[in-house]
Amino acid sequence: MMKIDDYAYISGLKDVHPVEKVSFALIFLFFTILSKNISVACFTFTVMSILVLFKAKIPFIAYMKLLFVPFIFLMTSLVAILFSIAPIYQEGLEVLWMVKIGSWQIYISSNSIQQSYELAATIVASVSCLYFLVLSTPxxxxxxxxxxxxxxxxxxxxxxxxxxxxxxxxxxxxxxxxxxxxxxxxxxxxxxxxxxxxxxxxxxxxxxxxxxxxxxxxxxxxxxxxxxxVDLSLGYNRGHFVIIIISFVTLFMIYVMTKS
Incomplete structure (x- = not known):
């Protein structure tokens, strides 16, 4: 935890204007949260991880340790979504796995699995966006x-x-x-x-x-x-804004192509 602040000041992206970094991260973050699309989330996580590891030059082990912390909380949340409880006599359930306890049944449905996938992908991708911002911005x-x-x-x-x-x-x-x-x-x-x-x-x-x-x-x-x-002396880079626009278009195209 204490290394996060140190990494931000030695990051390879520390000299990039903060408006560019914040705009880039927020576009991915909001698109991932609003779309709740697994393909968009996977693309977001991949892009952010590549930038954190190869552009910001954050050690791989340190990045994995940072991801492990929210992953623990994610697992506890997924348990509540994955498993459902209903009376034994209730019908019309798409049950993939079930165990009976008295007059109740604990089961896993295809809908709960789909929701778990979407939630896990969205959370991990969103966390990677925040880590990109925190680890690259003093x-x-x-x-x-x-x-x-x-x-x-x-x-x-x-x-x-x-x-x-x-x-x-x-x-x-x-x-x-x-x-x-x-x-x-x-x-x-x-x-x-x-x-x-x-x-x-x-x-x-x-x-x-x-x-x-x-x-x-x-x-x-x-x-x-x-x-x-604070008075920043950093200048804007037009190439970075082009990348931001291309990223937005790419995210939108991925969402449209995988929506069905």
């Missing part, structure tokens, strides 16, 4: 985009502070965990629960101290200065 560029779309300054700065605090707290948590492990804090279940409780309390205290220090820093400068005043 925070200052994202803040610049948010300000250009006229979001309230307070809202933009809260996003920036929250984003920074995530990595600060993760680093503090890792330090506390290493210190506890070096003193055998996780050798059995009893010590494990005690160490986790102490870690949570310590993390809360450290987060409060960090927030207080940030507030003192803001107040010392008068409290009216913006934290994220």
């Amino acid at each position: 925070l200052n560029q994202l803040m610049w985009i948010l300000k250009k779309v006229k979001l309230p300054t307070v809202f933009v700065e809260l996003i920036g502070i929250t984003y920074r605090f995530i990595f600060v707290l993760l680093e503090k948590m890792n330090e506390i965990y290493i210190a506890q492990s070096s003193r055998l804090g996780y050798q059995n279940y009893r010590s494990w629960f005690s160490s986790v409780a102490q870690l949570i309390v310590s993390l809360f205290i450290k987060s409060m101290h960090a927030a207080k220090e940030l507030q003192i820093a803001i107040d010392s400068r008068g409290g009216d200065e913006h934290l994220y005043d």
Whole structure:
């Protein structure tokens, strides 16, 4: 998790204008979500993965680890969609697999399988779009985009502070965990629960101290200065906008050809 921010600043796409990256990612993201088409989702995932691995130059293992996190939550969601419960006497069900428990039946239908495929493909493709954006766009560029779309300054700065605090707290948590492990804090279940409780309390205290220090820093400068005043010197590339248009047309053609 802590490497995500580092990858964004060393990415091979960090010097591409953020408007181009955001436009490219959002076109794929919205098209994938709105169409709910497996072919569109597969094309989106392929394009985004190629760009992340070969253009942004993110290590393959790191990218797989990042994809594995939402994949776990996806599997738990698919179980609820894949399996259905109905009374035994209910008729008209397209049952592919079934097990009876008392007066109820747990079954899998062809419709639930189709829905699971579509949901899995859509989620994985959407996540790849977000990873492409996060792994190739530093925070200052994202803040610049948010300000250009006229979001309230307070809202933009809260996003920036929250984003920074995530990595600060993760680093503090890792330090506390290493210190506890070096003193055998996780050798059995009893010590494990005690160490986790102490870690949570310590993390809360450290987060409060960090927030207080940030507030003192803001107040010392008068409290009216913006934290994220960003001025980008990056230029636009017409070739990238041509690629964006071609991508949109390609997505539309794939959707039309596979709709039936």
